[in-house]
Amino acid sequence: MKQLRIALAQINSTVGDFEGNVRLIIKNIDRARNAGTDVVAFPEMAIPGYPPEDLLLKSSFIDANLRALDEVVAASKGITVVVGFVDKEEELHNSAAIIHDGELVSVYHKIYLPNYGVFDEKRYFHPGDSCPVYEINGVNVGISVCEDIWYDTGPATVQASGGAEVILNISASPYHHGKHHSRERMLGSRATDNVAIVAFCNLVGGQDELVFDGGSVIFDEQGNLISRAKQFEEELLIADLDVEGVFHSRLQDPRWRKEGQKLECDCPTDRITVSASRQDSLRAMLPKQVTPLLESDAEVYKALVLGTRDYILKNGFGGVIIGLSGGVDSSLVATIAVDALGPESVHGLIMPSRFSSPLSAEYANKLATNLGIKAFTVPIEMAYSAYLDSLSEVLCNTKPDVTEENLQARIRGTLLMALSNKFGWMVLNTGNKSEVATGYTTLYGDMAGGYAIIKDVPKTLVNRLCRYRNTQAGFDLIPEAVINRIPSAELRPGQKDTDTLPEYDLLDPILLAYVEEDKGVEQIIAQGYEPSVVKKVVRLVDTSEYKRRQSPPGIKITPKAFGRDRREPITSKFREGG
Structure with missing residues (x-):
C-alpha cells in the first residue's frame, strides 16, 4: 500500500x-x-x-x-x-x-x-x-x-x-x-x-x-x-x-x-x-487520532487563557494586578488570569468608595479566597475627598455629574498603576466589549491597563463564561451572587448600567448587527428593534472611537474586533442613519 x-x-x-x-x-x-x-x-x-x-x-x-x-x-x-x-x-x-x-x-x-x-x-x-x-x-x-x-x-x-x-x-x-x-x-x-x-x-x-x-x-x-x-x-x-x-x-x-x-x-x-x-x-499503520472539538464556551475560555498567558509571559512580566470590584467582569478576568498564570502571579486590589455597597468588598474577597490570590484593600475616600476639595473653587457653581463620578475611576486607575510600577505587575483591564463599544468607560480610569483580556467579549458572553468556569470547577468559584448582580459602576447612589445603556440582552444583539455585521440603522430596526434604542446605540458606538483608540490591546474573540479588524476614523462627519 x-x-x-x-x-x-x-x-x-x-x-x-x-x-x-x-x-x-x-x-x-x-x-x-x-x-x-x-x-x-x-x-x-x-x-x-x-x-x-x-x-x-x-x-x-x-x-x-x-x-x-x-x-x-x-x-x-x-x-x-x-x-x-x-x-x-x-x-x-x-x-x-x-x-x-x-x-x-x-x-x-x-x-x-x-x-x-x-x-x-x-x-x-x-x-x-x-x-x-x-x-x-x-x-x-x-x-x-x-x-x-x-x-x-x-x-x-x-x-x-x-x-x-x-x-x-x-x-x-x-x-x-x-x-x-x-x-x-x-x-x-x-x-x-x-x-x-x-x-x-x-x-x-x-x-x-x-x-x-x-x-x-x-x-x-x-x-x-x-x-x-x-x-x-x-x-x-x-x-x-x-x-x-x-x-x-x-x-x-x-x-x-x-x-x-x-x-x-x-x-x-x-x-x-x-x-x-x-x-x-517496513511499518504498521498508526491508529487514527481525532481530538473532539471544544464546545462553544470552552473554546472561547481556552482562547482567553492562552492569549493571556502568552502575552504576559512572552513580554516578561512577573505577575498581574486586577481591580476587584465584586462585579462579574473583574471576577472573570481574575479567574482567567489564575488559570493562565497560577494564583501566585495574580494580585487583586479592592478600592471601595463612599458609593460602594458593602457586598462589593465581600464578593471580591470571597473570589480572592476561592482563587487563592492575595487581595489588598485600599479605600479611595481620602483621595476622592482631596480631589473634590482641590477642585471646589473651580467647580463651585456647578452641579455634580459624570465629572465627579469619573474622578473615582481615575483614582482607582492611579492606584493600580502605582502597584504596577512598584512590583512590576501588569494591570489587567476589565472592560468588556459592550462597554468598550458604547464608550461606557472612563479614560485614564477603568480603561487603564496593559492588556484588556475581555475587550472583545460581550457582556452576555461574560456571564456565560463565568457559569462555564463554575461548571468546570464543580462549585461556585465565581460566587453566584456576583453573576446575578445588577450591573453597576457604583459611582453614585443607586447607579445601574441601565441608567445609561439598554439591558445587555438587548444591547449585545444590536452591537452584533452594527459592529460585527456592518448593518445600517434601518436594517437593524427592520429586525424588530425599537428605532430610538438602535439610534442611541449607534450614536454611542460612533462617538466613542476616540476612546477606543486609547485603550490597551486585547484578545481577539469575535470576527470583528476593535482596532485589529474594525478601523474607523475618529474625525468624521458621517453618522449612520443621519
Missing part, C-alpha cells in the same frame, strides 16, 4: 525569538524522525514568528531569519521538513522551505497575500508565481501556505491537476469564535473537489491581540476527517496517509480533472524530487 507518514507540528512560536523557535522546531524534528515520519511540517512563518509586522522592514531581522533557517536545514538528517520562513530575493516572500536530509531542496512562495481583517501582507510581501509538485518518498505532494488553500480553484487545484495526491498547507490562521467550523468545511471541500488528501498544519499560541488555535487536521480524498490535533495546545500530530486510496478514487471519478475550467491561479506546475524512496512495507 502506498503510504506517507506525516507529522504536523503545531508549535507556539514567538515573533523574533529565533533561538527559541529553532530550538522548538529541532525538538519536533527529532520527535518526528524517531517516530519514523517521512515528512514533518511546521506552521507558516514558524521561524520568525507570525505576524512580525514592520520587523519585516529591518534587514537585520530578515538576515537572522535566514541564519535560523540554516540551523533547521542542518538538523534535518534523514527526514523531510517543511517550515515557514521569510525568503529574500529582489522582494520578500512569505515562504515554505522544503528541506531534506540536510539540504534546502526548494522554496515555495505564498501566492495569495491576504489584505483584509487582521492581515496586511501586501505591505511586506511579493506574491509567488509557481505551484510545484514535490515527490516525497514516492508520493506527489502539493505544498502551499495559508491563504492559498482558501481559493476554490487556487494552488491546490493546480497542484492536484499536476499530479499531487496530497495537499500540505502550512498556516497561521488566527482564531475567532467558531472559525474552526468554517475552516474545516473549506478544507473538506478542497479534499473532495480535488480528490486529494489535505493536511493542514496550523500555528498555536498568542501574539499581541491574536490567538492561534491550532486544531491541525487531515482530510482524506473523500472529505472524511481522519485526524485532528488539540485546540489551543502544542502538539505533534502524526498520521499515516493511505495514498493508494487517492489513485482508486480518481479512477472512479474523472470529474476532478476539471478540464477547461477557469483557474483562479494560473501558475506553472514543476515536478521537483525531494525523496523518491519508499518504506511502506
